[in-house]
Amino acid sequence: MSSLGLAALPEGGRADFAAIRADRRRRLLDAMAAADLDVLVLGRPGDIAFAAGVRPLFTSGSRPYSVGCVIVRDGSRVHVLADHDEGVPAEIAHDHVIGRSWNPRIASARTGQIPGLAEARRIGSAGMSTGVATLLATIAPAAQIVDARPLVRAARARKSAAEVAVIETACSLAEAGLAAMAQELRPGVTTRRLAARYWERLGQLGVTVVPDGLVACRTACRLCGGLDGSPLAEGELVSLSPSVTYGGYDATLARTLVVGGSPTAAVGKLRDRALDSLREVVTTCVPGATGAELVRAWTGAGEPAFGAALAHGVGVGIEEPIIDIGLGADEVLAEGMMLAVQGWVHEEAVGSWHHREMIQVTGAGPRLLTRPHPRAAGAAATTTSSPGAI
């Protein structure tokens, strides 16, 4: 499988998004049946996009949990809160679109009219807030309210082949943005300029959603610092970490490049250490592996925590599991999961090397979705020496 290209073709779309949506709904409805839920309420943007297939307007930051999608098992009906049908797929009929309101009383009345909600015995909600608790108590006072996060998480975790193909396309877009940044990279350039170039390139490719805005940062001082406006010096290490949302799915990767020259022997050693240690983690990512095993692979290579998750799920946005030192030890990887796995190593007086891959957990072992390196003209920079493997 490889990336698909972005355009629809006369004989059909390259990715059959209608089939992908139908498959996702079936997974949720099956899970609802298994958990004996009459109704499933979703409020997190990723869950809503997964279930309803809506193309949301990107806004940065978290949002309070409120009802955004209601699935009624009887009749397999998906109701979505939206003001209009642009971005709402055709299979959701207009009478299943519920207009949003600023007024809790009106919102409650509209939601209450969803057939089957008032009579529901068991309602799952994949999140909770005072507002949603009040609303459900008002509309369906007799219903038992169940924490549906585990159910939704499980339905989202294992990607179908079609989903993987879309994610792979997203990877190709992120790599295209990476290549544009790599071409721009030279002494005197700022990380702001690199981010500017990244956005410009993605816009040319037809993409407007970058789910993680920190696409470039100097690794000499910080991993999670922001963009800055001071010029990069020759020999400095820069972490380029492009991310893209395409067709609702995310891709994210990170590469470290040397500004304006070949790596010194010390930098080469740092790079090898980073990639070798990360390879230990990646090879651990097989069905049945635990979070603790991933962490042991990293720490066993002699590496400490680095202030960002060692691995996390990726799909419609990022997902659980989140695995790090002291976090997610009991998580178990399953076939079909998509993970972002990253490492960051630091050597005093040399710098830091950051690297992130997207991998699919398969029965045949971890499969890399991200390509090793943009060998851009003019960017005398290097990361791995062996394409196809980290």
Place this chain on the structure above:
Amino acid sequence: MGVMFLGRAVAGGTVNGDPIPDVPDLARMRQQRSSRLRGSMRERGVDALLLLGTSAVQYAAGAAAPIVDASRATLLRPVALVLADDPEPHLFTPYREAADERIAADHIHPPLWVELDGQVADIAARLGRLVPDDATLAADEMPYPLRRALGDRVVAEGAVVLGAARLIKTPDELACLRAAQSMNEAAMRTVQDALHPGSRQSELTGILLREAFELGAGGVGVDAIWQVMPRRRSDGPWAFHGDVAYPAPSSDQILREGDVMWVDSGILYEGYASDFGRTWLVGADPNEQQREHFARWVAVMQAVLDEIRPGATGGDLCRAARKADPLSAAEGGKPWLEQFYLAHGLGVDSAEMPFFGTDLGEEFDDSFVLEPGMSFELEPVIWREGTGGYRSEDLVVVTDDGWAPLSDYTYAPYEEHRRSETAR
């Protein structure tokens, strides 16, 4: 020196006695926000305020969080804890480096994983060390794992505590809002110059962000909108409320000569939102009907601006807008979109209190009294079925004796109609 905006004289620019500085003093801003927030806590008898929302944490702790989508902002969220008797907020964050310079080292903590079931015991233990059992606790959100960690503990609604503090902006916050708006506008000037028949929506976004980052913006608050508007509602997307469907997310749509485009963007600076809204025409000048839409929009804006002063109500603004545009009333509407509002607040969120003209109703609008330091975006919309419409937005702040604009952008190609001198 007389300053004019949309043909109206701008009164003096002080807010609660202070001028809006040219450059925000970020340390003073954080200190004043902390003081406002803790004041609001004391008024409501709240000893400890736990904040989870991205903008809430930004306001309370002042630490720059990365600009990320909702999934990252939720799962990897920083959490703030404000204690009424401690001017320094506690911050639990996965982005420690971004907090270092702004928060005392002993108040920065490893992340509190309030969304993860496996962390319930850890959440309980760490909050227990900072919040005494007998303290009154409030929180803005309550995900399942946090609720479990808090056991039987009663938790008050934290959003109202925060909302009361955020409603009035300090002069430095207003300077941040103006700086964000100014960056957004400067970037948009380049986009408008580059716009031509054949441009793609996504290309315009690329140019906007390229410029915004080079100018020092923090990131994207809202995916930029470049929506091509129909002349009849029925030619656009179906809408639940029956009004014009807006906003539609952008794509790689190619723009054509004569397209009427409603433009809307928000980029962030120091956590503060901006909100740029204009109607543009692709490769064309406005025709007579389009000029008429614009003239109606200006009349509505002028009528609303004339009402803005401390003591006026949201209802006063809405009534002035309706009265200034009898044509929309004659068609059974009002000069703003049914599903939105005439005005919305702007701060660390791109739409926050106050809201005027929503379905909260006239009683709400009439009960909301303007005070110096309230900043809001006015966004009247003129629509005439058959010929389309006009929508633009401007940002104002209520001053001690009237209002002052925080936005400053031409209405081209409709009219070079803007303030005659800058207020700075």
